Amino acid sequence: EVQLVESGGGLVQPGGSLRLSCAASGFSFSNYWMTWVRQAPGKGLEWVANIKEDGSDKNYADSVRGRFTISRDNAKNSLYLEMSSLTGDDTAVYYCARESWGPHDWGQGTLVTVSS
Amino acid sequence: QSALTQPRSVSGSPGQSVTISCTGTSSDVGGYKYVSWYQQHPGKVPKLMIYDVSERPSGVPDRFSGSKSGNTASLTISGLQAEDEADYYCFSYAGSFYVFGTGTKVTVL
Numbered sequence: 001e002v003q004l005v006e007s008g009g010g011l012v013q014p015g016g017s018l019r020l021s022c023a024a025s026g027f028s029f030s031n032y033w034m035t036w037v038r039q040a041p042g043k044g045l046e047w048v049a050n051i052k053e054d055g056s057d058k059n060y061a062d063s064v065r066g067r068f069t070i071s072r073d074n075a076k077n078s079l080y081l082e083m084s085s086l087t088g089d090d091t092a093v094y095y096c097a098r099e100s101w102g103p104h105d106w107g108q109g110t111l112v113t114v115s116s
Numbered sequence: 117q118s119a120l121t122q123p124r125s126v127s128g129s130p131g132q133s134v135t136i137s138c139t140g141t142s143s144d145v146g147g148y149k150y151v152s153w154y155q156q157h158p159g160k161v162p163k164l165m166i167y168d169v170s171e172r173p174s175g176v177p178d179r180f181s182g183s184k185s186g187n188t189a190s191l192t193i194s195g196l197q198a199e200d201e202a203d204y205y206c207f208s209y210a211g212s213f214y215v216f217g218t219g220t221k222v223t224v225l
Contacts (some may be wrong), residue, residue: 044219
């Protein structure tokens with residue numbers, strides 16, 4: 001069974017940084033693209049970034065490019081999202097997902113709140 | 117990277133069919149066969165209902181079907197049931213990035 005468990009969310013001040021992690025199990029992690037999706041409170045879904053199986057290709061939404069960095073460690077079956085220069089607009093639940101031309105399996109999400 | 121356009125809400129009585137449209141451009145929906153649909157109940161994690169325009173993952177009822185014509189994709193729910201009341205989002209590959217739709221609330225009357 002595919003399991004994705006996000007962690008690292010919390011309260012951070014505007015302008016601050018945070019690193020999210022996603023622990024994967026139940027599938028061959030190194031064989032899949034992985035994705036981050038976020039959802040602001042009461043709002044719709046927003047694709048954030050994705051990363052190729054070996055980490056050699058990464059793509060970002062315009063709203064986070066230059067501030068967020070996606071990475072992975074296939075030896076640890078883990079996906080990461082480094083977030084910096086955070087603003088209130090980044091407040092959201094962040095989901096990691098196993099991808100196959102779109103998110104297929106989703107984690108439960110971790111809440112990031114940007115507030116002073 | 118503009119969101120795909122969906123109707124804000126659709127509704128139907130139990131047993132009826134409803135169709136949700138998802139309008140994009142030739143750079144996303146119209147240009148690729150990679151359109152997905154997600155169902156999200158309040159407070160829950162999104163669930164994949166359709167991928168690659170019209171493919172259903174195992175476990176998804178065949179009441180759910182997807183199609184595409186030009187720059188518009190559609191999700192049809194046939195034989196509407198009470199548990200189908202939820203938010204639905206389309207999603208498309210757009211070259212070097214992806215984009216979600218604006219979301220549609222389906223209400224079962």
